[in-house]
Amino acid sequence: MSARKKSQKPKVAFFDFTGCEGCQLNKLNLENDLLGILELIDLVEFREAMDDKAEEYDIAFIEGSITTPSCVERIYDIRRRTKILVALGQCAVSGGINAMKNNYPLAQVQEEVYGKDKYLFPSMPAMPVRAFVQVDYEVRGCPMSMPEFLHVLKSLVLGRKPEIKDYAVCVECKLKENECVLEKGMFCLGPITRAGCDAICPSNGQYCTGCRGLVSNMNKNGAIEMLKQHGFSVEEAIKRMAMFNTNELVKEANWGNR
Amino acid sequence: MxxxxxxxxxxxxxxxxxxxxxxxxxxxxxxxxxxxxxxxxxxxxxxxxxxxxxxxxxxxxxxxxxxxxxxxxxxxxxxxxxxxxxxxxxxxxxxxxxxxxxxxxxxxxxxxxxxxxxxxxxxxxxxxxxxxxxxxxxxxxxxxxxxxxxxxxxxxxxxxxxxxxxxxxxxxxxxxxxxxxxxxxxxxxxGKGLPLDAELQYERPEPTKKLKMHYNRLPQIFSHVYDSPVWKKVAERCLGCGTCNLVCSTCYCFDVFDEVNLNIKEGTRERTWDSCMLNPFAQVAGGENFRPTLDSRTRHRLYRKFKYLTDYSGELHCIGCGRCSYFCPAKISLVEIINELIEDYNRQQQHAAVTVS
Amino acid sequence: MENVAREIKDLYTPVIATISLVEQLTLSEKRFWIKLPRNQKLNHHPGQFVEVSIFGFGEAPISISSSPTRAPGFELTVRRTGRLTEKMHQLGVGSQIGIRGPFGNGFDVQRFKGKDMLFIAGGIGLAPLKSLIEYTLDKRHDFNRLIILYGAKNPSEILYPQEINEWTYRDDVEMHITVDRPDAQWKGNVGVITTLIPPLELDLENTIATVVGPPVMYKFVLMALKAKRLPDVNIYMSLERRMKCGVGKCGHCQINDSYVCQEGPVYPYTRIKELKEAI
Structure with missing residues (x-):
């Protein structure tokens, strides 16, 4: 019975690319749920190990952005071996904080980080996983949202599509009856940032810094108007959100130039 | 009751x-x-x-x-x-x-x-x-x-x-x-209330007169402003964040979804408050979105308060608490929208009068 | 209110029903025969729908594709498009699902008695209409002419080949079928469904048209029917919307002031004209 059950468990692997490993740590913070998760899945890879004995996976979770030529090779390889590929955390989803370097010439970045050894470390602009391979699902956030990760994992194990939210953080604040951060006179990007984090920052008295990226179909003019109304500059807003979403905001490059 | x-x-x-x-x-x-x-x-x-x-x-x-x-x-x-x-x-x-x-x-x-x-x-x-x-x-x-x-x-x-x-x-x-x-x-x-020792005195606040027309006439206004340019104007500022619906005292739309426990053996069917201002609200599994624009969603939100339900209950379904306007991140005022609709209606009436004469 | 609340029937708990037959119809469509506990009748009208639950996957509205005259048991035709329908396609005979309903307003069959019936279906729109077609066939003497127009994208997406075959060979049914994109074997009509309408000879006063199809279809079918001078009062349509509760509460299916799950999904065209968001 148990043997049969074991074989039914989906083979799950976690792969780490360029990131701070905050998302990994976050998973270990699950504590009580951690054992439950291990019951649920057959964990075949955790961390780098990509040797020849590595097999095929049902679900591959990818953390970190793609920033070196060897990363590109690895991500293609993983995609070939897995049925479902999930990008975990903002680095994997949009390039994340790493992508801030994309605003500077690559040579200058390499020089500053590695100095004379820069030729030993080939580098490229930090890109999201989906720039190279098909991504089936995304868990956004920096660090990624744990409730959302659990939802995605449970859904995939059950064999259904996860429900990925595509509306503003405001919804989650209002459902929790949080005091509105804007009402307190603080800066907040909640009205244009994609929900799914359960409004964790506003719930703890902080403003939303937009780490999960923009809602789709955002009303750009409305967003600019909103920031002005509250006395915040568009530049400030872009700067804060760009910290996690440089690549996504490149698409919105004309923000504020109207 | x-x-x-x-x-x-x-x-x-x-x-x-x-x-x-x-x-x-x-x-x-x-x-x-x-x-x-x-x-x-x-x-x-x-x-x-x-x-x-x-x-x-x-x-x-x-x-x-x-x-x-x-x-x-x-x-x-x-x-x-x-x-x-x-x-x-x-x-x-x-x-x-x-x-x-x-x-x-x-x-x-x-x-x-x-x-x-x-x-x-x-x-x-x-x-x-x-x-x-x-x-x-x-x-x-x-x-x-x-x-x-x-x-x-x-x-x-x-x-x-x-x-x-x-x-x-x-x-x-x-x-x-x-x-x-x-x-x-x-x-x-x-049993501890004190009797009143003086003539009962309390002030009735002055009527606020924020709306430019008597409330009895609002459903009638809404019979004429379905295609008003006001909706697009409001939609230019609206972020579609759903706050107005979620703090509304008479909204009751909801979403339903299943969530399973970590053991994948039990689960629950949950319902949460939903908002007709959110983009996916009227989207079906096949992908078709039956109310895809912010102006059509804004119109729907207001028509639910002043027309659709009113036609059945005989009452306005807005109660003037001001929550939607007070908490709106874009500071969109419901009173202003209604007043603009009233103005639009008045213009239409004048235009009609001119055309007739 | 105290006494009332306790007696209110719960709206959201489904009954557990069993799948007793599964048939793959096309690449993305299957039909399921569903039996309620103790072989109870669903007691539906043609055109109504049920809310199907697969626990852990959610709930979705699905129109009933069999006639009440073929009870007990009923048929659901399911296209694989979402969370629930994808799972439903994996289920086999004996699997259990939750059912709530029937919900909504179906076709007013009493009003159709003695009339010529013109059925116009596009794609999976044939599913809810099949319920009405079967009903009219089972009570054939109650109706006059039966004309079925069906449009599919291509021959491999024709939904009920067996039934369509049967209808084609019946003397008392006029079956016309067309495909947008024919394959090498196709010998029939080619073109959109509206091309089938102009050649029809109709007794305008006594013909009832019932229309079900994808959202884009309605406008064009209406134009074709109007060109034929079919009176508006003789046209009925069934509309699709997002639905969660099925009982007129959740708000998702609303078209202007109308809850599709209560007043619809079948509407007389005269009502649809008042609903600006309808088509």
Missing amino acids: NRQAKDISEMKCCFFDQNTTKQFIEFLMSKAKVIAPHRKGEKSFSFQETHNPEEVVLNYNRTIQPIKKFFMPPRETLLEFELNGKPKVKKPEIKIEERIFLGIHSYDMKAIRLLDFSFDRDKPEANYFLRRQKSVFIGIAYEPDEYHFAQDLGIDVYDTTGFSLFMVPAEKGFLIFEVDETGHRYLQEF
Whole structure:
């Protein structure tokens, strides 16, 4: 019975690319749920190990952005071996904080980080996983949202599509009856940032810094108007959100130039 | 429940000083669970269960969520189920409890009467009515701020319909009016109300006159402004964040989804408040979105308040609490939208008159 | 209110029903025969729908594709498009699902008695209409002419080949079928469904048209029917919307002031004209 059950468990692997490993740590913070998760899945890879004995996976979770030529090779390889590929955390989803370097010439970045050894470390602009391979699902956030990760994992194990939210953080604040951060006179990007984090920052008295990226179909003019109304500059807003979403905001490059 | 209460000038009345008011709250707490406005964060208010009379704030402008949350919680489990083998389904029991809602403004009370209509219509919903029954409401007069426009919608600050007792702030305390039998019983039992030693005096606030037309005519306006340019104008500023619906005291749309436990053996069917301003609200599995634009969604939101339900209930389903405008991140004002629609309507009428002559 | 609330029937708890037959119809469509506990009848009208639950996967509205005259048991035709329908396609005979309903307003069959019936279906729109077609066939003497127009994208997406075959060979049914994109074997009509309408000879006063199809279809079919001068009062349509509760509460299906799950999904065209968001 148990043997049969074991074989039914989906083979799950976690792969780490360029990131701070905050998302990994976050998973270990699950504590009580951690054992439950291990019951649920057959964990075949955790961390780098990509040797020849590595097999095929049902679900591959990818953390970190793609920033070196060897990363590109690895991500293609993983995609070939897995049925479902999930990008975990903002680095994997949009390039994340790493992508801030994309605003500077690559040579200058390499020089500053590695100095004379820069030729030993080939580098490229930090890109999201989906720039190279098909991504089936995304868990956004920096660090990624744990409730959302659990939802995605449970859904995939059950064999259904996860429900990925595509509306503003405001919804989650209002459902929790949080005091509105804007009402307190603080800066907040909640009205244009994609929900799914359960409004964790506003719930703890902080403003939303937009780490999960923009809602789709955002009303750009409305967003600019909103920031002005509250006395915040568009530049400030872009700067804060760009910290996690440089690549996504490149698409919105004309923000504020109207 | 629908009886129209008489004017408070005809009601029996007594006086509570601050201390007696606190004792009265304690007395109420001994009778049932007391729900009253409390502070929430730095500047906001919220209806919460009272554990300490000192924490009740009777002088408040508006709470973030309306009282609706006690009858239709923001998130609620509709079903519990088991996945293994034959599916087993259980409906979680809804606890029926006596609750006293203290310090309720007249418009919030009106909102509950409107929700009663909405949840009773077509097919009455047990979940709402099980929680709704055994509720006693104690009203309080309020001073309208710049966002309130309940008076413009015909809801008087002193409207006592639906309340058992009604409080009017007075110097160093409150005047307490007996509205119904339950209220009378409470005061009798409490027995500490001071008789009035002077002529009853309270000020009726000036009508606010924020709307440019009498509320009786609003449904008629809405018969003519479906294609108004106002909708697009509002949509230019709207972020579609859903805040207006989610703080609305008469909205009741919801979403339903299944969530499974970590063991993948049991799960629940959950419902949460939803908002017709959100992009995916009217989108079907095939991908078609039947209300894809912000202007069509804004129009739908307002038509639900002033036309669609009104045609069936005969009442406006906006109560002028001002929550949607007060909490809107883009500072879109419902009053302004309505006034612009009125202007648009007037222009149409003038144009029609000119064309005829 | 105290006495009332306890007696209100719960709206959201489904009954557990069993799948007793599964048939793959096309690449993305299957039909399921569903049996209620103790072989109870669903007691539906043609055009109504049920809310199907697969626990852990959610709930979705699905129109009933069999006639009430073929009860007990009923048929659901399911296209694989979403969370629930994808799972449903994995279920086999004996699997259990939750059912709530029937919900909504179906076709007013009493009003159709003695009339010529013109059925116009596009794609999976044939599913709810099949319920009505079967009903009229089972009570054949109650109706006059039966004309079925069916349009599919290509021959491999024709939904009920067996039934269509049967209808084609019946003398008392006029079956016309067209495909947008023919394959090498296709010998029939080619073109959109509206091309089938002009050649029809109709007794305008006594013909009832019932129309079900994808959202884009309605406008064009209406134009074609109007060109034929079919009176508006003789046209009925069934509309699709997002639905969660099925009982007129959740708000998702609303078209202007109308809850599709209560007043619809079948509407007389005269009503649809008042609903600006409808088509």
